[in-house]
Amino acid sequence: MISWIYLIAGLCLLYLGAQILVKGGAALALRLGLNALVVGLTVIAYGTSSPEMVVSVSASLQDNGAIAIGNVVGSNICNIALILGVCALVSPLSASAQIIRREIPIMIGVSVVLAAMLWDEQLSRPEGGVLFAGIVVYTVLTVRDARAETKGKAEQEYGEDFPAGSMGLGKSVLLVVAGLGVLVVASQLFVGGAVVLAKSWGVTEAVIGLTVVAVGTSMPELATSLVAVVRGHGDVAIGNVVGSNIFNVLGILGIAALINPIDTSGLSRVDxxxxxxxxxxxxxxARSGGVISRLEGAVLLFAYLGYTAWLVAQTI
Structure with missing residues (x-):
């Protein structure tokens, strides 16, 4: 029972902390002169991945590498199959040309690279360094390219939530610090609850990471993507998911592996x-003009349910 209390309390605090961090970070970035497109592609995309970040880093510090790696792999599967599946059922999604041309190929590439790195059931510090260098390069290129593009559409998409000058510098910094503080506390509760739950169920920590932890830490992506779809910005939903998946692999696992080499023996090659x-x-x-139809959304959603059922069946 106590493990569920930790999990639920940690999950609620993860969501709250991510929302505070995104709001403060976006307002701070706009106050410092970044345009809304840059904010959307970096602060918001990375901010919604902050639960995955603090959970995986916390797990790595506690020598629970199985939860760290399971969280990222599971979240990446969840982001595409569950979140985009649900969003496409609400309304067909269409991706922007930039996402089709660059972001999707990069996401596929980093997924393949990660699978290759994990094939020997170990993610070493040098490999973590390579991944982290990748997120640095990706962020620099994203900011550079975003600054060169028109910001009209981005102002329309993000301006209503984060109007420039709407928040003072001091308040923005305070929200960022508060958000990070809440996330740190939440990660301790969430990881602690997940470890106890895994032991009580008799399943591996990797399976808990792939399911309970992955879905829980993906809630900010689901919330922001659904809001974007309801507002008619389906491309923002796709961009949020794709950007988060790239950051999960390069940024989160890069940092986690630099802290502690990760043993991934609990993760199967099927995962x-x-x-x-x-x-x-x-x-x-991408080939159909960047459109994800309701039918394709249903296929993604049922595929995720099937994968989850298979995971659970392995533990019985």
Whole structure:
């Protein structure tokens, strides 16, 4: 019972902390002169991945590498199959040209690279360094390219939530610090509850990471993506998911592996293959003009339910 209390309390605080961090970070970035497009592609995309970040880093610090790796692999599968599936059922999604041309291929590429790195059931510090260098390069290129593009559409998409000058510098910094503080506390509760739950159920920590932890830490992506779809910005929903998946692999696992080499023996190659297949599932959408139909959304959702059922069946 106590493990569920920790999990639920941690999950609620993870969501709250992510919302505070995104709001403060976006307002701070706009106050410092970044345009809304840059904010959307970096602060918001990375901010919604902050639960995955603090949970995986906390797990790595506690020498629970199985939860760290399971969280990221599971979240990447969940982001595409569950979140985009649900969003497409609400309304067909269409991706922007930039996402089709660059972001989706990068996401597929980093998924394949991660699967190759994990094939020997170990993510070493040098490999973590390579991944982290990748997120640095990706962020620099994203900011550079975003600054060169028109910001009109981005102002329309993000301006209503984060109008420039709407928040003072001091309040923005305070929200960022508060958000990070809440996330740190939440991660301790969430990881602690997940470890106890895994032991009580008699399943591996990797399975808990792939299911309970992955879905829980993906809630900010689901919330922001659904809001974007309801507002008619389906491309923002796709961009949020794709950007988060890239950050999960390069940024989160990069940092986690630099802290502590990760033993991934609890993760099966079926899980790695599922992650790569989920990334490749974005190719048909790219070829069809960037549209994910309701039918395709239903297929993604049922595929995720089938994968989850298979995971649970392995523990029985």
């Amino acid at each position: 790695l293959a599922t992650m790569v297949v989920a990334a490749l599932a974005m190719l048909p959408a």
